[in-house]
Amino acid sequence: MDAAVGLAAWAGLLADRTRASFCLALLDGRAWTVGELAKHAGVALSTASEHADRLVAGGMLAQRRQGRHRYLELANPQVAALIETVAAAHPSARNGTGTPVTTLAAAHKRRNLAFARTCYDHLAGYLGVAIADAMVGNGFVTRTHGTALTPRGVAWLGQLGVDLGKPGRRAVLRDCLDWTERRSHLAGVAGSEICRHALAAGWVVRIGSGRAVKVTPVGERALADQLGLVIGAAGTDSPGAAHAMPAGARRR
Amino acid sequence: MDAAVGLAAWAGLLADRTRASFCLALLDGRAWTVGELAKHAGVALSTASEHADRLVAGGMLAQRRQGRHRYLELANPQVAALIETVAAAHPSARNGTGTPVTTLAAAHKRRNLAFARTCYDHLAGYLGVAIADAMVGNGFVTRTHGTALTPRGVAWLGQLGVDLGKPGRRAVLRDCLDWTERRSHLAGVAGSEICRHALAAGWVVRIGSGRAVKVTPVGERALADQLGLVIGAAGTDSPGAAHAMPAGARRR
């Protein structure tokens, strides 16, 4: 009886078309913003916000607030597995429309596809995290007391032709949590300038119209020379890559 | 989006306290009448009848009409496994402070349930998990690559008089998450046959009308002989003997 209440409450979280749509979308293992989820489900932002509240309160989703964004993801792998199981098993799974339910395994594959992309105005994905790590390894960035550029790092940027100018309101360097890698990459003015330079110098080029980018041979050499960073042959691009991104949030 | 509708519809079947109560009750693998379910859930007969309609229409339950009775049971083992999984995993463990007003009788009932019960058509609870572990320990079941019956396990079952027959659609052996022990017990055809044999051979007998069972002296001897499994002084329906439950033996 008591168990029935709990079971009903849990099922109730999924028992709404919009919330179910959220959860299915989040099965890709990434974190989506409220706005992205709203657009995906076709509801107003306010509605999506309220649904997000309920899903978080019910323990189905976890959230992380970053700046003016609110990122939502499945609370844990157990929840993901459970949703997958239910979604795969419910009778109408054979919907015939050829839209199979996304599995976590498939999502991992897709992760490799989008191994490099832009996030706002800086680099993200595997590439972004790798660059961040390499800069720490080379002593250009320190993370001992928060994340900051070292004098050597400033010099390195200057040698690339990047002038950070006078300190303004925007942080010079900031960590930005990468939701495919679940680790931080570099944002802020420096992150933005690194991205700008990488594009300008032909280290990376955009793939299609989305946020995905790929590393050119020139870029591979430059990254190896400049940062000792060896990029594996990972980045296979495919039309699916851009499609895998949450709609919206592509700016600039 | 299409999938979201289906998922929401399916979850919606469980997203009601009364219907969830039905499904949980039906996890004992028996067929219940509408009247029994109504009384169990504490709703009017008419209400129960309507809920039964919805659950049948949604593919969760199957029905069989016999004379003036309408028997309801879970549609298939897959549905049973799904419900059990969801019930075991839903995060109502921290369901809030005040809830459970438990009577002593209810507590005893629950202890019996926790000790040994049927789950759909196989054994669950402490007993179910212990049997599963013992079968692994005796080399009858392997869990190296998923859970499977070994040749020795097949032979053991044969010696009990259990013939698994030809492989059909249903898995021969499957793990089923136990919601009191939070560990896996054995389901599938083999799990079902073990339960059937245990009841037929008088190893266990049902307590009252619910899912709870208790191990008989014959069963104790048989489990010790066959599996080297020593069960403490059996679960019983008498309040005084509740202490006999192998409290120290729980978990591992």
Place this chain on the structure above:
DNA sequence: CCGACGGTTCGGCGCCCACCGAAGGATCGC
């Protein structure tokens, strides 16, 4: 300072649905 933008809160609307009691079968035992 400003405007742009993502998100939240609030009031309100409308619909869905869980529930009940009463009336109406259907089936059993006699």
Place this chain on the structure above:
DNA sequence: GCGATCCTTCGGTGGGCGCCGAACCGTCGG
């Protein structure tokens, strides 16, 4: 035939909740 039992159908009621737009707030970048 009769009454008893089990169930279904139907009308009505109440509450919950999904949805929206408008107002508001905090953050970002200039």
